[in-house]
Amino acid sequence: MSAGTHPSLRMDVPIIILLIHLTHTEIRGLLFSRAETETGCSLGHFPCGNMTECLPQALQCNGHKDCPNGADERRCGDNVGWADLFGETLQNSNTVDQYFLNECFLQEYPESCDCIQTDVACVEVNLQEVPRLSPNITWLSLRSNQIRVLSDSVFSEYSALERLFLQNNSLQLISKDAFSGLHSLKRLFLSENLISSLSPGVFKDLHQLEWLDLEGNQIQTLNYSILKSCSKLEVLLLMDNQIRRVPENTFQSLWKLAELNLSTNRIKELPKNTFKNLSKSLLKL
Structure with a gap:
């Protein structure tokens, strides 16, 4: 349904476009805001700053620089950058004490990891389990290690944590209470692992979550x-999995969802009301 054909659609709200393509082996379901279509890139892609190169949306703010100029990791709150912590004016100021900006404010973190202020990066350091860290940590990257299991309450002491990166770890088992206590978490990246199932209630404490990547x-x-x-979820990435069935009430509580990607799965058909609540809340129909 387009904006021009529905009499009750208000023109002063963001317009979400829902694209669905069904084959025998996959479904492509994407929700995008109209703003993304004005960037010069195709739907599902974003531009690398002032460059002409476009990359898939899943690579934006994923804790890894995929654009040659690093534009995909700017203004994310995910990378060790000062714009989110102090603002651009302070970042560019010649009077900023660089020693202070690079100081670590955590008392406990592994020697093999890098720490700046309350951000810790333990990337490709052969970790087999989640390390011990100070409870005031706000950003944690454990990307590209060998963590295969997330046990109960493994992050429970890190209630201030806002960003958690666990891509490329061969994760197989996630306990039902693995993410308990993460009341401030806004972005969770679990892509490129071996997760076959998720327990009911596994994200029960993630009331602030805005971005969930399970690609x-x-x-x-x-x-x-x-x-x-996860009622505040805005981005949900589920492409390249083995999903066969999506019950019609699966996304019922995700009224703020702005992007949903179900491409390259094994879904043959969808219940007609699968996106019913999303359409009403996002499109104001």
Whole structure:
């Protein structure tokens, strides 16, 4: 349904475009805001700053510089950059004490990791489990290690944590209470692992979560009980999994969702009301 054909659609609200393409082996479901179509890139892609290069949306703010100029990791709050912490004016000021900006404010973190202020990066350091860290940590990257299991309450002491990167770890088992206590978490990256299932309630404490990336796993089923606590979720990436069925109430509580990607799964058909609540809340129909 387009904006021009529905009499009750208000023109002063963001317009979300829903694209669905079904084949025998996959479904492509994407929700995008109109703003993304004005960047010069195709739907599902973003520009690398002032460059002509466009990359898939899943690579933006994923904790890794994919644009040659690093534009994909700017203004994310995910990378060790001072714009989010102090503002651009202070960042560019000649009077900024660079020693202070690079100082670590954590008392405990592994020697093999890098720490700046309350941000810790433990990338490709052969970790097999989540390390001990100071409770005031706000940003943690454990990308590209060998962590295969997330046990109960493994992050429970880190209630201030806002960004958590766990890509490329061969993760197989995530306990139902693995993310308990993460009341401030806004972005969670679990892409490129071996996750085949998610327990009901696994994200129950993630009431502030805005971005969830589960791309490139082996997830087979979705249901309402997995996502019902994530009412602030804006981006949900589920492409390249093994999903066969999506119950019609799966996304019922995700009224703020602005991007949903279900491409390259094994869904043959969708219940007609799968996106019903999303359409009403996002498009104001």
